[in-house]
Amino acid sequence: MLAGKRILLIIGGGIAAFKALELIRRLRERGAAVTPVLTRAGAEFVTPLSVSALAGRKVYQDLFDLTDEAEMGHIELSRSADLVVVAPATADLMAKMAQGLADDLAATLLLATDTPVLIAPAMNVRMWQHPATQRNLATLAGDGIRRVGPGAGDMACGEHGPGRMAEPAEIIAAVEAALAGGPLRGRRIVVTSGPTHEPIDPVRYIANRSSGAQGAAIARALAARGAEVVFVTGPATAPPPEGAEVIPVETAREMLAAVEGALPADAAIFAAAVADWHVADAAQNKLKKTQGGMPALHFAENPDILATISGLQNGRPPLVVGFAAETEDVVAHATAKRARKGCDWILANDVSAESGIMGGAENRITLISEGGAEDWPRMSKDAVAARLADRVAEALDQA
Ligand code: CTP
Numbered sequence: 001m002l003a004g005k006r007i008l009l010i011i012g013g014g015i016a017a018f019k020a021l022e023l024i025r026r027l028r029e030r031g032a033a034v035t036p037v038l039t040r041a042g043a044e045f046v047t048p049l050s051v052s053a054l055a056g057r058k059v060y061q062d063l064f065d066l067t068d069e070a071e072m073g074h075i076e077l078s079r080s081a082d083l084v085v086v087a088p089a090t091a092d093l094m095a096k097m098a099q100g101l102a103d104d105l106a107a108t109l110l111l112a113t114d115t116p117v118l119i120a121p122a123m124n125v126r127m128w129q130h131p132a133t134q135r136n137l138a139t140l141a142g143d144g145i146r147r148v149g150p151g152a153g154d155m156a157c158g159e160h161g162p163g164r165m166a167e168p169a170e171i172i173a174a175v176e177a178a179l180a181g182g183p184l185r186g187r188r189i190v191v192t193s194g195p196t197h198e199p200i201d202p203v204r205y206i207a208n209r210s211s212g213a214q215g216a217a218i219a220r221a222l223a224a225r226g227a228e229v230v231f232v233t234g235p236a237t238a239p240p241p242e243g244a245e246v247i248p249v250e251t252a253r254e255m256l257a258a259v260e261g262a263l264p265a266d267a268a269i270f271a272a273a274v275a276d277w278h279v280a281d282a283a284q285n286k287l288k289k290t291q292g293g294m295p296a297l298h299f300a301e302n303p304d305i306l307a308t309i310s311g312l313q314n315g316r317p318p319l320v321v322g323f324a325a326e327t328e329d330v331v332a333h334a335t336a337k338r339a340r341k342g343c344d345w346i347l348a349n350d351v352s353a354e355s356g357i358m359g360g361a362e363n364r365i366t367l368i369s370e371g372g373a374e375d376w377p378r379m380s381k382d383a384v385a386a387r388l389a390d391r392v393a394e395a396l397d398q399a
Contacts, residue, residue: 003031005179008081010106013041015156016088016122016165021046023087023168024054039106063105078113083178088122088165091133098136118146118178122165124157141264146228148174148245162261173243174228182226183393188265189227191219192272194236196252201283210273212236214363217385218269219244225389230262234272251278252302259305267319267392270306278302310342318399321345327352334368345369
């Protein structure tokens, strides 16, 4: 709940501005007070009247509006909130923020504010992928600006890919996380979870038994401690965590792309059971039974997401955590895996059929770090998540 929280909502000029109306409604339903600011471009997409009617208060538009200055100066306006939310955050607004420009009311408020800022980027996929936008994004992350989205999908401009503004429910979750107290407040953490599905043809795929329960529990525990969590999940059966930004993917290659798109981050936790291979020549059409018997499948190696992110020269999260699913010699294999993949910690677990861990409610972890191996007693997956989240908070505080 957001009862009594004050949100300064800056609505930029993009087609996604219509979602800002729904966002205002949902924020108010949860008890937040919303002070809206509409940029000149934003007013091309939604009317000041609908914004102020939904917010139940006046909408601020101009820097040099003397009435506003008499009522409330722009400096005061910029600080009279618990959180500043920019939705949609256009490429232009992000560039202004990164440069520290103050040439209109929105940019001035963003420069003058001393409250946390959350942006929900929205733009065409090429604009999002442009090195200039990515540079600005890294600058903003370095300035402590929080981010939710963008998601991937079909866009209003007819193209497909990342750039679509996060849905109002995801923005609400990010707002709640940003306002939550806790030791991980202000930390951005990426979590992978669930199995991957590697297609054989349009109707068949190769998968594994991971339910995604441990990953979801970890994401929930991190969010409960105030972290901004990006949850990249394969097709899991466990419900996704509340309070996290959820990015659904199918294949290992999509999972890697989603993780790369979610960086920079303070930590990354790789709980997904990623398929090691994909079918190299997945069929475009459904394979038919043939006289010659079963078709031969040719496999190609999937990228190792944990090893790729651990090995980044630029932008490696300061804490990278992997899991090791083993069925024998758990500690020896996991120790070797930590060295091979270059991550900081490995949480090793025994996934042999006798252990009942895969798909079950409990887990038994050995934490392998630079300092050696530490056995945790058998406990619920929620308890493992809580313990890990506490350890992550401790480690990031010391970093
Ligand atoms: N992992 C990954 N990308 C892959 C394979 C694994 O990110 N393509 C991550 C998993 O999320 C986990 C860790 O690597 O955090 C170890 O996964 P595991 O399946 O135990 O290891 P493998 O790399 O598959 O090694 P092996 O087959 O030798 O057990």
